[in-house]
Amino acid sequence: MTDLQEVRDPELPGRLLVAERDALIPLLRSRPDADFALPTAACPGWSVRDVLAHCSAALMRVVESRFEKGVFSPESNDRDIAERAEWTNAQVVDELERGMTEAGPVIAKAGGVLDRIALGEWVHAGDVRDVFGEPGAYAGAGLPDALILLARITRQKEHLPLHADLDDVDEPLRLGAAVAAGPPARYIGDAATLVRLYTGRPVNGAAYELVGAAEGELNIFG
Incomplete structure (x- = not known):
């Protein structure tokens, strides 16, 4: 991971x-x-x-x-x-x-x-x-660096721990607090939708799976 x-x-x-x-x-x-x-x-x-x-x-x-x-x-x-x-x-x-x-x-x-x-x-x-209506609204060339920042910010905020299996990124991503009382929440889907969830943006009917957390719990800007 x-x-x-x-x-x-x-x-x-x-x-x-x-x-x-x-x-x-x-x-x-x-x-x-x-x-x-x-x-x-x-x-x-x-x-x-x-x-x-x-x-x-x-x-x-x-x-x-x-x-x-x-x-x-x-x-x-x-x-x-x-x-x-x-x-x-x-x-x-x-x-x-x-x-x-x-x-x-x-x-x-x-x-x-x-x-x-x-x-x-x-x-x-x-x-x-x-x-x-441009394709890849929350993706593009900056996505890898954006994911690094997102992961670090959620760590600093001791956010809800989450294990993300991303369809378009080779390795799973760990977000949130380093130490937790129980197993992390799980996300399966694409990286752009993960960004939308963590920033409170509409997911526009995207297909993804989120277990162990509600959508609103992920929003770092909420």
């Missing part, structure tokens, strides 16, 4: 962001303005543009080391989106590209406390691809 939590690779979050930048930014630049107003299923009340503005703002806070009290709270996120209300969609995408390029080294030096931001950005990119 693969244990991906033990040794932190400080370059991994930045690598994940750059891989996602190279996939997402060209896609965004190819879409008409009307697509930025589409609602997102993963973030009720937010449009695609709102998600992107939140992502770019969060990354620029990292780049500029702006972490005032209450940062990343729902209220703070709404303010960040409102501050960009008069921007063009192209300006939002430009800021997002800069953030995805420059945040990695800052996250690397932070010792792990900011790693979760890189995973959140990757997941939000999946939210946007999902709205656009």
Whole structure:
């Protein structure tokens, strides 16, 4: 079984962001303005543009080391989106590209406390691809690094232990607390659906098996 939590690779979050930048930014630049107003299923009340503005703002806070009290709270996120209300969609995408390029080294030096931001950005990119109907919304080139971050974060949070047999990954994956009173929960299915479950995203009728845990217990952002 693969244990991906033990040794932190400080370059991994930045690598994940750059891989996602190279996939997402060209896609965004190819879409008409009307697509930025589409609602997102993963973030009720937010449009695609709102998600992107939140992502770019969060990354620029990292780049500029702006972490005032209450940062990343729902209220703070709404303010960040409102501050960009008069921007063009192209300006939002430009800021997002800069953030995805420059945040990695800052996250690397932070010792792990900011790693979760890189995973959140990757997941939000999946939210946007999902709205656009793009294949592999929560997969793609960044998936292996995203799984490593997910495993480490669930370990740090002492989350419910889970053994995952992934259809599209060679070795089983262990997530959650290292020590548990009983046997871990079990998941059988594809990796993208596992990501959806751990981040509270709709599974869209995907076929999978989950034993020993309810879907809501897996959500690390809940």
